[in-house]
Amino acid sequence: MSKLSAEDALGIWQEKGLLSREKAGELKNALKGVQAHDGIGKGITIFATIGVVLVGLGILLFIGSNWKNMGPAQRMLTVFAVYIITALGAFSSQKRGYEKVSESLWFLCSLMLGGGIFLLAQIFNYSLTYWQGPFLWMIGILAMGFARRKQAYAAAAVPLGILALGWLGGGEGWFMDDEMGFLFSDRGLKPILPLMGIALISLGTVVRERVDWMEQSFFKWGALLAAVPLIASTVDEWILKDVFSAAFTLKQAVIICLAFVVVVLAVMKGKLRSDMSRYALIASAILLFAPVIHVGGEPYLGRLVSEQILVFVAFIIAVFALFLLSVWFGVQTSNRNLVNAGVLGSSVVILIQYFSWSFEMLNSSIAFILGGLVLIALSVFMERTRRKLLFSMK
Amino acid sequence: MKKTFFAVGLQIAIMILVIIPPYIVRAIGETVYLETEKMDPRSIFRGNFAILGYKAAQGIVSQEMSEESRKFGKPVYVQFTTDRPAKFVSVSLEKPEYEEGRVCIAGRVRGWGGWNPDGSNNESVDFPQIAQFFTTAEEAKAIEDARGENLLAKVKTTKGCNAQLVGMELK
Numbered sequence: 001m002s003k004l005s006a007e008d009a010l011g012i013w014q015e016k017g018l019l020s021r022e023k024a025g026e027l028k029n030a031l032k033g034v035q036a037h038d039g040i041g042k043g044i045t046i047f048a049t050i051g052v053v054l055v056g057l058g059i060l061l062f063i064g065s066n067w068k069n070m071g072p073a074q075r076m077l078t079v080f081a082v083y084i085i086t087a088l089g090a091f092s093s094q095k096r097g098y099e100k101v102s103e104s105l106w107f108l109c110s111l112m113l114g115g116g117i118f119l120l121a122q123i124f125n126y127s128l129t130y131w132q133g134p135f136l137w138m139i140g141i142l143a144m145g146f147a148r149r150k151q152a153y154a155a156a157a158v159p160l161g162i163l164a165l166g167w168l169g170g171g172e173g174w175f176m177d178d179e180m181g182f183l184f185s186d187r188g189l190k191p192i193l194p195l196m197g198i199a200l201i202s203l204g205t206v207v208r209e210r211v212d213w214m215e216q217s218f219f220k221w222g223a224l225l226a227a228v229p230l231i232a233s234t235v236d237e238w239i240l241k242d243v244f245s246a247a248f249t250l251k252q253a254v255i256i257c258l259a260f261v262v263v264v265l266a267v268m269k270g271k272l273r274s275d276m277s278r279y280a281l282i283a284s285a286i287l288l289f290a291p292v293i294h295v296g297g298e299p300y301l302g303r304l305v306s307e308q309i310l311v312f313v314a315f316i317i318a319v320f321a322l323f324l325l326s327v328w329f330g331v332q333t334s335n336r337n338l339v340n341a342g343v344l345g346s347s348v349v350i351l352i353q354y355f356s357w358s359f360e361m362l363n364s365s366i367a368f369i370l371g372g373l374v375l376i377a378l379s380v381f382m383e384r385t386r387r388k389l390l391f392s393m394k
Numbered sequence: 395m396k397k398t399f400f401a402v403g404l405q406i407a408i409m410i411l412v413i414i415p416p417y418i419v420r421a422i423g424e425t426v427y428l429e430t431e432k433m434d435p436r437s438i439f440r441g442n443f444a445i446l447g448y449k450a451a452q453g454i455v456s457q458e459m460s461e462e463s464r465k466f467g468k469p470v471y472v473q474f475t476t477d478r479p480a481k482f483v484s485v486s487l488e489k490p491e492y493e494e495g496r497v498c499i500a501g502r503v504r505g506w507g508g509w510n511p512d513g514s515n516n517e518s519v520d521f522p523q524i525a526q527f528f529t530t531a532e533e534a535k536a537i538e539d540a541r542g543e544n545l546l547a548k549v550k551t552t553k554g555c556n557a558q559l560v561g562m563e564l565k
Contacts, residue, residue, distance in 0.1 A: 076413065083409065087402050094395075106398065113405045117412050122528045124416035125559040136412065140405040147397035250467050 048104035056111050072123050079116040086112050106148055113140045131167035134160040154217035191246035194288040197225030199259035202266030209271050223341040230319050231348050237312040241302025244291040273333040320349045331389050339389050347378050419558040423550030426497045427478040430545045444527045444537040450482040451519040460503045460517040469500045471555050472519055492553045500555040524549055524559040
């Protein structure tokens with residue numbers, strides 16, 4: 001539906017006999033004095049956000065460049081002073097009615113918290129993989145999220161939670177792991193990320209009513225965690241085995257169990273759009289856990305896919321079908337995010353297959369030209385399909 | 395607004411929380427001087443720092459203990475004397491009882507497999523909490539060059555086997 005002015009809409013409703021002339025006049029009068037949405041609000045948010053990021057970066061650079069000249073006490077004072085000044089700025093702008101600016105500054109406070117935690121930790125030579133850092137930062141961000149009720153806080157809290165969980169232990173003994181080890185190691189989170197994604201989506205449905213600002217971010221992060229390893233596995237036949245290869249450490253076992261508990265909780269208590277959603281959650285959890293199942297010390301599905309090209313092709317088709325299924329399911333349950341994720345996921349699978357095969361079969365210049373055309377055609381297809389599907393849900 | 399004030403208070407409390415434990419360790423901890431070992435930096439994300447390994451923690455964990463530690467994610471507890479430089483006493487999976495003239499530091503088995511000059515397969519132990527020393531680029535370079543027997547790490551340790559790297563000193 002194209003955007004209509006309130007006046008046009010009132011006229012259309014009168015023409016269709018849905019609204020009396022008197023009532024239309026009443027409604028029109030009620031709008032007097034109310035400022036029209038002219039797009040400036042978005043502009044302010046964008047400017048304020050960019051401003052906040054620049055200020056944040058500037059402060060961190062200033063602290064960084066003067067760090068060596070400060071003693072520990074000065075360093076601590078600087079970190080706390082920067083935070084308090086930011087909070088005072090946020091409070092003051094809120095008092096004066098600059099809502100968007102104050103929201104940006106409150107968010108900057110949470111960014112300053114993260115910078116502060118790691119700068120303070122550095123004074124005491126704590127490791128970068130000091131997992132308590134992202135964990136404490138996440139707690140601080142969630143607290144501010146509960147106060148401000150904005151999605152951005154949940155969106156920031158999720159990766160921090162993953163980072164804290166990844167650096168916690170890492171299966172290598174006690175409390176620390178290498179920086180990125182948790183994303184690439186068999187002992188880290190890598191093989192269970194998709195299952196964690198489903199658990200996150202499930203958690204979003206459980207908290208939907210009470211903590212509405214969390215659900216969207218939980219869904220988006222959950223979909224990303226579930227989709228990326230699957231999509232990556234379609235690039236080459238050995239990747240599925242590598243991605244889902246797990247050492248089954250105590251941490252991994254606990255996370256797997258907790259993920260299933262959250263899914264079951266969502267199925268029983270979650271505010272889901274339909275009964276179909278309950279079945280879909282269970283099916284997704286089982287489907288995404290299946291590649292983690294090991295037989296003879298390696299992932300069973302991964303081994304099959306890596307050994308037989310036909311199984312690999314079947315796997316690609318299955319992943320593609322899964323994304324199409326999520327589009328269909330999104331339309332059935334009026335879930336825009338699911339439709340978007342499904343359209344995007346299936347398009348990326350097509351793109352990967354194009355680049356996987358074309359460079360082997362075509363001259364590189366033709367492959368590039370055709371690749372560009374495929375991308376353009378895919379973009380047009382995605383835009384049309386997405387628009388059509390989203391419109392059909394209204 | 396009350397909720398926002400609470401969130402701000404909590405965020406400030408969190409920052410304070412970061413600095414309390416190390417101050418406690420520094421205040422009540424016992425000092426130990428550990429000989430540093432030459433190690434290559436393992437990270438590109440840490441800014442100016444020196445990566446530190448410790449001589450007395452090299453090749454001290456048997457394969458059996460290493461496997462158990464890694465399998466169950468258990469820390470290992472290394473006991474040292476309080477001599478300057480400290481000498482290795484024992485390593486175990488359980489926290490040792492406190493003894494006069496001895497300190498313990500919790501660490502993790504490195505997990506690279508053992509290939510020691512003496513031919514043993516014993517694994518080494520890392521102490522992630524005292525494995526890096528943040529400083530200026532120039533000092534970090536000087537420390538990198540001086541690591542080894544000439545450079546001692548001044549470490550504060552508690553009875554609970556926590557450790558804090560306080561500074562670096564020449565032997």
